[in-house]
Amino acid sequence: MKYTGHVIRYGDNVDTDVIIPARYLNTSDRAELAKHCMEDLDATFVGRVQQGDILVAGLNFGCGSSREHAPIAIQASGISLVIAKSFARIFYRNAINIGLAIVECPAAAEAIAEGDEVEADLDAGIIRNLTTGAEYSTEPFPPFIQTIITHGGLMQAVRDGVL
């Protein structure tokens, strides 16, 4: 799994209410959710996000509600990968379950700047900042979670009878 894109960067404790405000939870339509992604944190996000961009954030990304609408909105907006210092646990499992790539890497999340071009190879456990040349290593996912990821999410893993 390799991802290359430009970085959009936020701070600590980005919560699910700003990722997708509850006033839009009367729908679960992906395109509709994408239109309002990050609206209360950064009204410019939807206008500038490009397909394949990488989101970089600080501690406890995705804290708050269990709404899967949050990782869905991020995925549907075109973000290919989220790198954070840490993730809130429900967001973490939701992202894995729906097949949104995420990785915890405090060093990378600290150093990578807005607009940098980043390449991540999660199988090899390497994140490269193509703009600065810096390289960071990441922990591989445990085999059980790797199985869900390689099947493209939890439902396909269930369909394929591996769970």
Place this chain on the structure above:
Amino acid sequence: MGMTMTQKILAAHAGADHVQAGQLLLADLDRVLGNDITSPVAIRAFEGLGIKQVFHRDKVVMVMDHFVPNKDIKAAEQCKMCRDFCGQQDVTHFYDVGRMGIEHALLPEQGLVTAGDLVIGADSHTCTYGALGAFSTGVGSTDMACGMATGKAWFKVPAAIKVILTGKLRRYVSGKDVILHLIGQIGVDGALYRSLEFTGEGMHTLSISDRLCIANMAIEAGAKNGIFAVDDLTLAYLKEHGAAEPHIYEADPDAEYEQTIEIDLSQIEPTVAFPHLPENAKTFDAVEKIPVDQVVIGSCTNGRLEDLRAAAEIMAGRQCAKGVRVIVIPATQQIYLDAMAEGLLKIFIESGAVVSTPTCGPCLGGYMGILAKGERAITTTNRNFVGRMGHPESEVYLASPATAAASALTGLITSPWEVMEQ
């Protein structure tokens, strides 16, 4: 190495004699819960699996509580989808308008959770049932779908933080003040991925209502679950509510805890969490006179009968301050009825408050009390993130029912100690 309460419940549901922190396992579920926001996504995923029947019609619970009675056409469509699905699947525990309540107040009240159960819910505050000695945790809609299909979910066995409670709360101080104090101490990620296990002699002095409130907000410290040791009060509550036979799990004496926190309940003061994180907890020595536009007393955190009693005691015979909109929301139909029978609703209405049908409504900025730009509310809900109750430039202050009621009377964020004799 011994196991924590949480680890024992997970082991028992995974058919394992022993588990340890960090281990991944697949566990059997006693209940799979969803609401009108999260269930539609789960239903679509479930139907995509091609599985005809939910794993157990008695073990799936669906509660229409977030946007009901339907606030708009889209919300109505979402509820209809849940209603149709539960009809087709013959789901026993489907709670619609007229029978519903806020899910985390409703399930314990209806006896749907017992000690030792393993419950997942597609709602982050599912961790509430830890108050009854169950392992319960919030998940997303895909986990709910998988749970409805297979009766199982994957878990990483959590490490734990032990919270030892001593002493006894002072008058007009409640479980809400305890949990805001704790989150203030450890931060919104202070218990990330871990269990918060509450124990110590002081826990026996806490009512079930206070314990439900404390476990409810474990997620606001990032915890996977919050859980209380089972005592006589727990067993009496479970019996009274017709819950299934409890399975009592006790932490081993040599269970490993990453951290131990002691809280002397007698030292806890009325506490308020300032915008925009629940960890911004302050006691009144550090609180200025802050005017509020709205007060909300309700939610899965603080919409129980005991909460309404606490608020009514302070508001009885007094008037809400001019210009303050006060909204009281009993969390279930039963609480509504009990509050009516006790005369609490009359107290609220005579003081100038409105009383709403049970709903999550304003807590998440859904409806029934949305804030305009620049407005400020003090509420008994659980989150004060940016835009949580309405406009992104509005503010939410979290507090106990007693503090919210005192603030309703003055129009300023006010300690109940200031308006009542101690």
